Amino acid sequence: MEVQLENLTKYFGKVLAVDNLNLEIKDGEFVALLGPSGCGKTTTLLMVAGIYKPTKGYVKFNGQAVNHLLPKDRDIGMVFQSYALYPHMTVYENLTFPLKLKKVPAEEMRRKAQRIADMLGIGELMDRKPGQLSGGQQQRVALGRALIKEPKLLLFDEPLSNLDARLRLAMRGEIKRLQMSLGITSIYVTHDQVEAMTMADRIAVLNKGQLQAYAPPEELYDRPRTLFVAGFIGNPPMNLFEMELYQEDDHYKLRHPDLSLAIPDSRKPRRQPSGRRVIVGLRPEDISIGPEGEIESEIYMVEPLGRDDIITCKIGEIKVQTVVDSRLGYRIGDKVRISFNMEKVQLYDPQTELSLLWA
Amino acid sequence: MLIRRIKTAIPYALLTVITAPIIVSYGWLFMSSFAKRTEGLKPYGFTLSNWRFLWEPLPNMPSIWRITANTLAFALVVTILEVGIAAATGYALSRLHFPGRRGFLSLTLILHAFPSVTLLIAIFYILRLLHLYDTLLGVILVKASLELPLGTWIMKGFFDNVSWDIEMAALIDGCSRFRTWWQVIIPNIRPGIAALSIFAFLSGWSEFLLPYIFLTSFNNWTLSVLIKRLIGDFRFVDYGLLTAVGLFYIIPVLFFFIFTQEYLLNIYTGGVKG
Numbered sequence: 001m002e003v004q005l006e007n008l009t010k011y012f013g014k015v016l017a018v019d020n021l022n023l024e025i026k027d028g029e030f031v032a033l034l035g036p037s038g039c040g041k042t043t044t045l046l047m048v049a050g051i052y053k054p055t056k057g058y059v060k061f062n063g064q065a066v067n068h069l070l071p072k073d074r075d076i077g078m079v080f081q082s083y084a085l086y087p088h089m090t091v092y093e094n095l096t097f098p099l100k101l102k103k104v105p106a107e108e109m110r111r112k113a114q115r116i117a118d119m120l121g122i123g124e125l126m127d128r129k130p131g132q133l134s135g136g137q138q139q140r141v142a143l144g145r146a147l148i149k150e151p152k153l154l155l156f157d158e159p160l161s162n163l164d165a166r167l168r169l170a171m172r173g174e175i176k177r178l179q180m181s182l183g184i185t186s187i188y189v190t191h192d193q194v195e196a197m198t199m200a201d202r203i204a205v206l207n208k209g210q211l212q213a214y215a216p217p218e219e220l221y222d223r224p225r226t227l228f229v230a231g232f233i234g235n236p237p238m239n240l241f242e243m244e245l246y247q248e249d250d251h252y253k254l255r256h257p258d259l260s261l262a263i264p265d266s267r268k269p270r271r272q273p274s275g276r277r278v279i280v281g282l283r284p285e286d287i288s289i290g291p292e293g294e295i296e297s298e299i300y301m302v303e304p305l306g307r308d309d310i311i312t313c314k315i316g317e318i319k320v321q322t323v324v325d326s327r328l329g330y331r332i333g334d335k336v337r338i339s340f341n342m343e344k345v346q347l348y349d350p351q352t353e354l355s356l357l358w359a
Numbered sequence: 360m361l362i363r364r365i366k367t368a369i370p371y372a373l374l375t376v377i378t379a380p381i382i383v384s385y386g387w388l389f390m391s392s393f394a395k396r397t398e399g400l401k402p403y404g405f406t407l408s409n410w411r412f413l414w415e416p417l418p419n420m421p422s423i424w425r426i427t428a429n430t431l432a433f434a435l436v437v438t439i440l441e442v443g444i445a446a447a448t449g450y451a452l453s454r455l456h457f458p459g460r461r462g463f464l465s466l467t468l469i470l471h472a473f474p475s476v477t478l479l480i481a482i483f484y485i486l487r488l489l490h491l492y493d494t495l496l497g498v499i500l501v502k503a504s505l506e507l508p509l510g511t512w513i514m515k516g517f518f519d520n521v522s523w524d525i526e527m528a529a530l531i532d533g534c535s536r537f538r539t540w541w542q543v544i545i546p547n548i549r550p551g552i553a554a555l556s557i558f559a560f561l562s563g564w565s566e567f568l569l570p571y572i573f574l575t576s577f578n579n580w581t582l583s584v585l586i587k588r589l590i591g592d593f594r595f596v597d598y599g600l601l602t603a604v605g606l607f608y609i610i611p612v613l614f615f616f617i618f619t620q621e622y623l624l625n626i627y628t629g630g631v632k633g
Contacts, residue, residue, distance in 0.1 A: 046527070049527070049531055050530075050531075051527050051530065051531075070530070070535075071527075071530040071531045072530060072531070072532070072533040072534060072535065074531075076531060077531070078527070078528065078531045080524045080527070080528060081524075082522060082524045083524075084522065084524035084525045084527065084528040085525075085528075086525060086528075086529070086543055086546075086547075087525075087547060088546040088547055088549075097529075097532055098532040098533050101532060101533035101534060101538075102533060145528075145532070149532075149533075155531075
């Protein structure tokens with residue numbers, strides 16, 4: 001099923017939760033709504049589900065506005081962060097509840113429940129109550145309950161946030177594989193960029209109710225259109241610092257009391273910034289430490305991660321982070337030379353917060 | 360060792376002293392209902408004649424079974440009305456946003472705090488107007504309405520504790536709003552419903568003022584009214600009879616309480632949130 005959100009807006013009283021959102025989701029696509037808490041992603045999801053009524057704009061399924069349709073008539077399945085299993089029912093009753101409401105014959109109901117349970121590996125738990133299950137098992141049951149009525153659209157509201165790290169990793173792969181094999185259009189709300197990057201076909205980044213970017217993961221990472229996306233996607237985050245942009249002999253250059261950089265032609269700004277100052281962005285992996293580096297700096301902080309260290313270097317007032325092999329054994333206070341891969345530089349207008357390269 | 364024993368014994372000793380008068384009263388009530396006569400607290404002799412009201416009607420009184428049936432009907436119907444209406448209004452107050460919700464909430468509290476005795480005369484006129492004066496139904500309605508504010512408030516607290524996600528899940532799984540309430544929410548507040556039912560039933564069973572004032576005919580009496588009449592209408596109070604009827608009156612409550620006290624405690628742990 002295709003989903004379109006058109007000028008979707010939601011006010012709670014005077015508070016604007018979702019601001020004129022436009023989004024289109026293709027049939028079978030897995031789309032993640034990514035953003036910090038309070039950015040309006042869950043509100044958007046609940047409008048798609050029909051729990052909230054949009055203040056303005058439309059939710060369309062296959063081109064048909066469904067604003068007036070009740071949740072039960074929308075042919076959707078939903079998985080909640082809290083699992084939202086019915087505590088007074090057994091696993092079997094939970095799984096078959098949507099079918100019971102559709103008045104599916106008992107025999108067919110049992111068959112479908114068995115198939116779903118086997119698929120999710122919860123066949124042995126049918127007679128238990130949700131209270132007797134672990135978090136991971138509960139989430140499987142919740143997933144099964146969403147899948148059993150074979151919905152046209154699956155909604156996930158931070159389904160893995162309550163699981164421990166190891167389980168989260170396993171479920172991530174499982175949900176992705178299930179979604180691909182069943183081909184159900186899915187919207188997945190999360191604040192975890194790794195989840196979004198690894199699972200989604202396209203990611204919609206939201207901030208303060210506004211759509212910041214809507215693109216496949218690689219594009220989002222390589223060509224962030226707004227400053228927010230640049231800072232939000234990637235871990236450790238992109239290094240962002242202010243410099244002055246100027247032109248010299250047809251070449252663009254950047255200067256700062258502590259640092260001068262040249263912008264290669266491949267990264268020539270496509271538009272002029274509103275002032276002279278711009279925000280320069282460089283990902284940690286595009287900064288390297290080594291004797292051939294042309295910039296002098298001092299190591300300000302070392303955060304060991306095991307295989308790698310996150311190293312914060314100080315170039316005068318500017319601090320940048322990079323990731324290096326921890327066996328190199330850098331220490332705080334070491335004087336090192338670093339180099340920037342300027343072929344990967346990002347430039348943002350500090351006023352509009354839009355990219356000078358992609359927006 | 361000895362000191363520790365004495366230390367643990369002290370609270371028990373204190374509690375025993377404090378509860379002794381109550382225990383003694385119940386003991387006396389029990390024994391004197393089977394005694395020929397009592398002198399002070401001391402009963403003498405054994406007889407079943409105090410319990411004669413069970414098999415023969417008392418002079419100038421309706422049959423005890425009729426009165427018991429009245430009391431039971433009164434308590435049960437009040438319970439059903441109170442729990443049914445409170446479950447619906449409590450849900451609405453907990454979940455729905457409608458104009459006047461806050462005002463309604465504070466009004467419920469004020470109504471609960473309002474001494475109902477001051478309303479007696481007004482209620483009398485209203486019952487007369489509705490031709491419900493001296494009918495069991497009339498008193499049931501009055502009692503249920505007086506109990507509803509507290510009941511609603513308590514039920515709201517229980518509904519507040521059911522997560523929204525479950526409700527949303529039910530709506531998406533295919534329930535209508537009513538069905539969600541009935542099949543998903545209500546089963547999850549069963550302890551609350553049980554607690555309020557018990558509370559309402561006990562309160563109905565022991566209600567005295569309303570039946571005493573608004574039920575004048577013999578046939579409409581409840582047990583509490585009967586006990587009052589036993590004290591008031593005889594020149595010499597028949598204490599044997601009085602204690603037997605009194606015991607008869609509290610036995611169902613005792614049994615009821617023993618089997619349901621676990622639920623009853625829920626009313627205090629269910630909590631109320633604004």
